[in-house]
Amino acid sequence: MKGLVVIALFFCATGLAAAQDAAVPAAKATEAEPPPSACQLRLTKVAVFKPIPLLAGPGECGAVDVVLLEQVMLPDQAKVTVAPPATLRCAMAEAVALWLREDVAPAALQLGAPLRGLDNFDSYECRGRNRVHGATLSEHGRANALDVRALRLANGEVIGLTDVNVARGWREALRASTCARFSTVLGPGSDGRHEQHIHVDLAERRGGYKMCEWDVREPVKETAPQDGQNAAKLTEPVPLPRPRPVASVNGASPAKKMRWQRRW
Ligand SMILES: [Zn+2]
Numbered sequence: 014m015k016g017l018v019v020i021a022l023f024f025c026a027t028g029l030a031a032a033q034d035a036a037v038p039a040a041k042a043t044e045a046e047p048p049p050s051a052c053q054l055r056l057t058k059v060a061v062f063k064p065i066p067l068l069a070g071p072g073e074c075g076a077v078d079v080v081l082l083e084q085v086m087l088p089d090q091a092k093v094t095v096a097p098p099a100t101l102r103c104a105m106a107e108a109v110a111l112w113l114r115e116d117v118a119p120a121a122l123q124l125g126a127p128l129r130g131l132d133n134f135d136s137y138e139c140r141g142r143n144r145v146h147g148a149t150l151s152e153h154g155r156a157n158a159l160d161v162r163a164l165r166l167a168n169g170e171v172i173g174l175t176d177v178n179v180a181r182g183w184r185e186a187l188r189a190s191t192c193a194r195f196s197t198v199l200g201p202g203s204d205g206r207h208e209q210h211i212h213v214d215l216a217e218r219r220g221g222y223k224m225c226e227w228d229v230r231e232p233v234k235e236t237a238p239q240d241g242q243n244a245a246k247l248t249e250p251v252p253l254p255r256p257r258p259v260a261s262v263n264g265a266s267p268a269k270k271m272r273w274q275r276r277w
Pocket residue numbers: 135153158159160212213277
């Protein structure tokens with residue numbers, strides 16, 4: 014009996030020691046974690062995300078204060094899921110969250126259903142612009158850019174941002190608000206590499222110049238005119254004309270255009 018008590022005490026002590034051992038690294042890890050940035054504290058109110066303390070290399074790639082943006086909360090507390098989650102600098106994640114809350118979600122209601130999802134085509138990726146090896150580092154390599162292909166609505170509809178069958182006026186309004194919010198917006202007509210998705214980033218340029226190159230295209234002539242009610246249907250990709258060297262936006266763009274840097 015006495016032996017049993019000794020054995021029991023031994024295991025209790027061993028278990029306690031193991032628990033203490035387990036607690037030590039956890040405490041160290043907590044100490045090592047940087048406190049949330051001011052940006053992350055703001056982002057907590059409008060998004061669901063995981064902090065990524067540091068993205069480093071290779072080469073020039075990387076960023077500090079990065080988050081994995083999973084969902085954006087709308088003012089009515091409904092959530093918009095970013096799929097797959099986007100790796101972005103916190104400032105860029107915040108810009109995307111506010112864009113979805115203030116511009117995209119109200120616009121989606123005009124198409125007949127609340128916004129529930131955003132298709133992330135690309136976020137952080139260490140590469141040159143347009144995946145050209147040796148080219149100037151893309152803003153994607155700084156976690157400062159997002160490529161968006163489509164939105165998802167609560168009624169199951171998928172809205173392609175470059176889909177010519179989506180009401181033209183709706184796409185023009187979205188382009189205007191998107192170009193007002195981001196410093197670079199590239200879409201169809203920009204360089205031939207953004208025909209089916211929209212690139213947005215927060216690149217900083219001298220003088221605060223912005224690029225807004227997104228042609229809102231018409232359906233091909235054979236297609237019957239669509240009205241605003243049924244225009245939201247995503248259809249098969251329509252063959253597109255060759256990108257024009259100068260985007261024609263009828264002077265509607267709120268942003269200045271720059272021609273000396275066109276590779277993204
Ligand atoms: Zn891009």
